[in-house]
Amino acid sequence: MAASAISTSMWSPLKQQVFRALWIASAISSVGTWMHDVGAAWLMTTLAPNSPILVALLQAASSLPFFLLALPAGAIADVVDRRQVLLYTQSWMLLVATSLGLLTVTGIVAPSNPASPWILLGLTFAMSIGSSMNMPVWQAVTPELVTKEELPQAVTLSGIVVNLSRSIGPALAGIIIASAGTGVVFLLNAASFISVIWVIYTWKRVHQQSVLPAERVVGAIQAGVRYVSNAPVFQSIIFRTIGYIFFASALFALLPLLARKELKLDALGYGIILGFWGIGGLAGAFVLPKLRQKFSIDRIVAGCSAVMGLMMLIIASQRNFYITCAVMLLVGISSLGVMVSLNVAAQSAVPNWVKARALSVQLLVFQGGMSLGSLLWGTLAQHTTLSTSLAAAGIGLLVAIFITARFRLKCSELLDLRASLHWDQPTHAFEPCPNDGPVLVTLEYYIDPNKAEEFTLAMQALAQIRRRDGAIQWGLYQDVSNPSRFVETALVESWAEHRRQFERVTVSDKVIEDRVLAYHIGSEAPKVSEMLYSKKRVESAEC
Known part of the structure; x- marks a missing residue:
């Protein structure tokens, strides 16, 4: 005491x-x-x-x-x-x-x-x-x-x-x-x-260096x-x-x-x-x-x-x-x-x-x-x-x-604003350059149709987190052929900005994510996909 x-x-x-x-x-x-x-x-x-x-x-x-x-x-x-x-x-x-x-x-x-x-x-x-x-x-x-x-x-x-x-x-x-x-x-x-x-x-301040390139002003x-x-x-x-x-x-x-x-x-x-x-x-x-x-x-x-x-x-x-x-x-x-x-x-x-x-x-x-x-x-x-x-x-x-x-x-x-660092690092067939993008991230949920309205309301709080941490566009879509299937989409301006999102999610944010995941009835965690806009991408060994 x-x-x-x-x-x-x-x-x-x-x-x-x-x-x-x-x-x-x-x-x-x-x-x-x-x-x-x-x-x-x-x-x-x-x-x-x-x-x-x-x-x-x-x-x-x-x-x-x-x-x-x-x-x-x-x-x-x-x-x-x-x-x-x-x-x-x-x-x-x-x-x-x-x-x-x-x-x-x-x-x-x-x-x-x-x-x-x-x-x-x-x-x-x-x-x-x-x-x-x-x-x-x-x-x-x-x-x-x-x-x-x-x-x-x-x-x-x-x-x-x-x-x-x-x-x-x-x-x-x-x-x-x-x-x-x-x-x-x-x-x-x-x-x-x-x-x-x-x-x-x-x-003698220790400047924290990130593996990602510094943000532009x-x-x-x-x-x-x-x-x-x-x-x-x-x-x-x-x-x-x-x-x-x-x-x-x-x-x-x-x-x-x-x-x-x-x-x-x-x-x-x-x-x-x-x-x-x-x-x-x-x-x-x-x-x-x-x-x-x-x-x-x-x-x-x-x-x-x-x-x-x-x-x-x-x-x-x-x-x-x-x-x-x-x-x-x-x-x-x-x-x-x-x-x-x-x-x-x-x-x-x-x-x-x-x-x-x-x-x-x-x-x-x-x-x-x-x-x-x-x-x-x-x-x-x-x-x-x-x-x-x-x-x-x-x-x-x-x-x-x-x-x-x-x-x-x-x-x-x-609020608990400590970084939760709970997102898994997906395996990629190739590593994009930091400035490549935009990046489209999707998450696939399966929800009891009787709880679809509750789920949609819970997702609004998560939408604020996604936008706050880097998404320039966000959406939630329901599959008309399978009403239990919902797809969350988030568009991020670059690969580097998407990677920064992994470090930005806080413990308080995780509580909201867990609340959303409680509605998911799939046998596995929601499927995550990361897709890179490819129109102007040139495959190269160097970025």
């Missing part, structure tokens, strides 16, 4: 050396990132003090690259060495942060230059390109570094990093902006990437989209993510303007508000494990979303600095509860072969909702008031809780 408690304690992932090193390095980098974000937001309110839409566009510029690049980033993370991808993305962000820091220190980005807001938007967009390519890989390597039982704790520890840095970073940024200027903040952020680059460079993207479109559990997570972030984005986008225009705060005051947000998130990291022991993940997300909506209504209705700080404390707790829960659910709902791609879809939806929400609420604030925009978003978030309640998150915890 004691050993089990220790193994699943919140701090147990830190016993893993690589995770611990990356966690410490990411903490340093995250402080720099929050300093950078505060500096950029404050600089924009200086460059365009009377334009809510430009301030909101800064949030959109941070989010849009995630919307555009999340899928390619996820595909790259699944088909190439993730360590190399992390090195490239971290180096890119180091370069962009250094450039913005030098331009600001030298006075090129300044209120006197009319082009300054657009330079800031452009470099913010470039920084977000690096972040959007980095984040799916970063999330995908976490399950490599810890056990499945430690994954919720590892994600929570990552949340602690974010919120601890959110507590420290903004306050430091406010002090540095007041004493040395915004450019120094950007340069310090650039320096913070060095620690992460060093840890990743020294990480375009094909990998298609496989990822095909998987998500046939994964109801993961789709529920997507809908819950949309229902939260589209409305919560109003607070994230308009907070800098609220602090400066409505509360009349300087950079330090704005940093203090964000600091309370971070302290709340840090407190939430300790509260969340206790909540998980008492409530389901669905209730946690619904409850925390409700707190977030109510806090947005309070912020919209008052202009008191101390009340705002207290509210941001609760915002930090609730936002961490929602984001950690959604992230754990997403990581638990997909197998490793498609993990980065699936997480990139969630990231795409999250950042797309953030971008669209920021533009909408910024535009609404431009034509009405900040209070009106925040109140509308808060009410929308409360309504969304009831609309999305039917999309259950708890189902992700019930």
Whole structure:
């Protein structure tokens, strides 16, 4: 009992050396990132003090690259060495942060230059390109570094990093902006990437090589989209993510303007508000494990979303600095509860072969909702008031809780996504080349005609698995001359993709397959045939 408690304690992932090193390095980098974000937001309110839409566009510029690049980033993370991808993305962000820091220190980005807001938007967009390519890989390597039982704790520890840095970073940024200027903040952020680059460079990751050729990026993207479109559990997570972030984005986008225009705060005051947000998130990291022991993940997300909506209504209705700080404390707790829960659910709902791609879809939806929400609420604030925009978003978030309640998150915890490896390897007269195809796979079942309808319904669940794991077409046919004979067909684009299916079937998938096979009344297992499209095939000793 004691050993089990220790193994699943919140701090147990830190016993893993690589995770611990990356966690410490990411903490340093995250402080720099929050300093950078505060500096950029404050600089924009200086460059365009009377334009809510430009301030909101800064949030959109941070989010849009995630919307555009999340899928390619996820595909790259699944088909190439993730360590190399992390090195490239971290180096890119180091370069962009250094450039913005030098331009600001030298006075090129300044209120006197009319082009300054657009330079800031452009470099913010470039920084977000690096972040959007980095984040799916970063999330995908976490399950490599810890056990499945430690994954919720590892994600929570990552949340602690974010919120601890959110507590420290903004306050430091406010002090540095007041004493040395915004450019120094950007340069310090650039320096913070060095620690992460060093840890990743020294990480001796073992890249798992497959006997099959690596997936091409375009094909990998298609496989990822095909998987998500046939994964109801993961789709529920997507809908819950949309229902939260589209409305919560109003607070994230308009907070800098609220602090400066409505509360009349300087950079330090704005940093203090964000600091309370971070302290709340840090407190939430300790509260969340206790909540998980008492409530389901669905209730946690619904409850925390409700707190977030109510806090947005309070912020919209008052202009008191101390009340705002207290509210941001609760915002930090609730936002961490929602984001950690959604992230754990997403990581638990997909197998490793498609993990980065699936997480990139969630990231795409999250950042797309953030971008669209920021533009909408910024535009609404431009034509009405900040209070009106925040109140509308808060009410929308409360309504969304009831609309999305039917999309259950708890189902992700019930999946066993270990590879079952139970498919037999058929004997072939010849070995096709990896790119040969398409491949038509058929399975022949014999079913009691009185149970044909039940069998057909059971096959619908299996159809989703077939499509999810690689079939571009699927069908089930009944023999009109022999009503007990059914033939399942699955068309796969290539021989290599068909061979990958053998490794993609999970233990949970096998349960559904066994349920289907229970209807088979033949004396032998269903006959499996693999047929290769032969029109353009050229027989050769070499592929």
